[in-house]
Amino acid sequence: MSSKLIKPFMLMFLLTISTQFFGLIKNIFIAKIFGVGTAVDAYNLANTYTVSITNLAIPAIIIVLIPFLTKRGSGVAEYAAINTYVSALLLGITVAVGISIGSVAVILQSQSDLSDTLTLTLSIIMILSVAQIYRVLTAVLTAFRQVENDFLTTKIATLCSTIFSGIYMVVAQDPSILLVSLSLTLSFVLEAAILLIKNRGFGFRIQFKWGNRIFHKLIRQTGPVVFNSIVFQISLLFSTTLASFLGQGYVATLGYANQILSIIQALVLVNILTLVYPSMSRIFAKKIAAGKELFIKYAIVTNMLVIPLIIGIAVIGDLFTALLFERGAFTANDTQQVTLFMTVLSVGLPGLVLRDFIYRVYFCLDDTKTPSKISVFTIIANFLLLLVLTPTFNIYAILFIPGIMNFVSAWFAYRLLEKRIGRIDIRHKLVKQQLLTLFNASVMGVVLYYLKAQFSFMPILTFLLLVVIGIAIYGILVFLTQRRFIQTLKTKGVNE
Structure with a gap:
């Protein structure tokens, strides 16, 4: 940045x-x-x-x-x-x-x-x-x-x-x-x-x-x-209403899971998009090549922050959920259910990051129709998949399908964008850096999983220790494997 x-x-x-x-x-x-009543x-x-x-x-x-x-x-x-x-x-x-x-x-x-x-x-x-x-x-x-x-x-x-x-x-x-x-x-x-x-x-x-x-x-x-918002809201209302019919407490459980995930979105994705969107709009209006560079840079940076958080949720999310909610009417079983929902839902966040940045490029080009068309087709596919798969997979269909469709819509949007403005990532920096990020975050996750089984401290101390250790491990791995990219952020900043 x-x-x-x-x-x-x-x-x-x-x-x-x-x-x-x-x-x-x-x-x-x-x-x-x-509780989840x-x-x-x-x-x-x-x-x-x-x-x-x-x-x-x-x-x-x-x-x-x-x-x-x-x-x-x-x-x-x-x-x-x-x-x-x-x-x-x-x-x-x-x-x-x-x-x-x-x-x-x-x-x-x-x-x-x-x-x-x-x-x-x-x-x-x-x-x-x-x-x-x-x-x-x-x-x-x-x-x-x-x-x-x-x-x-x-x-x-x-x-x-x-x-x-x-x-x-x-x-x-x-x-x-x-x-x-x-x-x-x-x-x-x-x-x-x-x-x-x-x-x-x-x-x-x-x-x-x-x-x-x-x-x-x-x-x-x-x-x-x-129009796109109407279709999306119908899909969201359908998913939420469907969850309410699948079992009592599912809507509440989804609510708690989404509340925790919204922290990640608010801290990272929303803040970065809020800062860079006006700049992206100005830059794309002046020079497409500079806009492409800015898009690649911030999409990578955002997922460098999001992906390790997702791995952390999968490994120590139960500790976090228990520390937050497990008291009174909120039981240990509720903790496990919320953590499971939260982990599955979080898998789609990197796709959401990519899709939101790609859509912002379209908006900078004064094109609101293409993202809307992509979203409509994606939402229709999401709706049909829920109808077909929910009877078999129950609540898990509602958890998995939207995340998968985030990646699908991001891929289609990216391919169509390239047809309009030419190759965006000639050196495949976007893919390479995110694979490196996934590797670094996975190594961190493996270490945390092992240490979590060894620690026998009080829950809050265990959680804090694992967070500090996770940040240290991930920071060291980023320094060792992505130092060159970090340096380009400092030395090749686009004039904003």
Whole structure:
């Protein structure tokens, strides 16, 4: 990583660690009080359903709005286009939320024979739906901060929001899952308020200039993104709902597993993508060759951090899960189940890294259609495979198939990208470095597996010792086998 980005990345890393820490405290209390029971199933299902509303708009903000903001001029028409585009997104999400709340209210009033779990799920949906308006507003305000190279304000706002949402769980004597949901909604209101204060005098205003030609162009680019999001959300809702029918507690177990994996994604993938995407957009607009080099560099660096974490999860993930959650209603059996789910799900993360970086290249080229087409075909394949294989493999089909499809979609996207911009990795640096990373991480994993069987200390000491030893071993192996690549990061940085 170039020296210009190291300092903001480290600050973001520390803020993200703090956010994840306070988020984990909240989840630890949820696990202790509710375990993997129906309350957590209802909470996770409702969260999945309501977030699916927001995820129709947020990808458009990331994919369409940020590149436009990095290249915009100072004309009146461009400002009007931005204002209209953002206003349309907020209006659309508000209408969708209103329809969602109204539909749920009608169901609750007209159906008196609903199960307790379904009634609870629908009640939580009504509460969390309101939060989605503020999530979209936060995403818009975040985009304006990022194009100004202000990556820290948004992280601080997220940290404050996370602390606020966890206060209720920590101080409540007899917490209710409904009030947990309400505290989460209010936390998004707080996060949006902080960003609104920071963005005073800079950003957007509510304006509707429907005839603006630049706005029409943004809408044309947004169409494929929203369509892809709709298909993806249907697939996600299908998988989650399918898991709820396969057995009680599966949705909760998936939720805990994904909470831990989200730490890796937040610390590494999201932070790096957040930092480099505006730079990639500018560089690809100037010189394709320099953009290719930047893509290869950061895809390798990201997986150099992700792959050893995956190996670590497979070897000592049970210790981590037990330290976090195993108390109260959360049993040792729950620990083993969460760790198994987490390990299987993590296998797809390197493919996710590659796919997300490749898609960002398309977006830098103002091409939102190709990634959308690839995603649609991938999601359809995922859907069909789940229908065919779930009766035989049960919950394991839901765990394995999405990860496999990450690699498949990344491969197709890469091949199509090469047809458009020419050979990307002539020296096969991308493959070679990631194979080296996998080798180094595997050696580390073997050593940790052996030492884990030998250690008989208290669990937290065992875990910390294994983490320190793992970092040392992996660091030494990287120095011995990938030192030349690390040096190129320092000496051949792209002008960003």
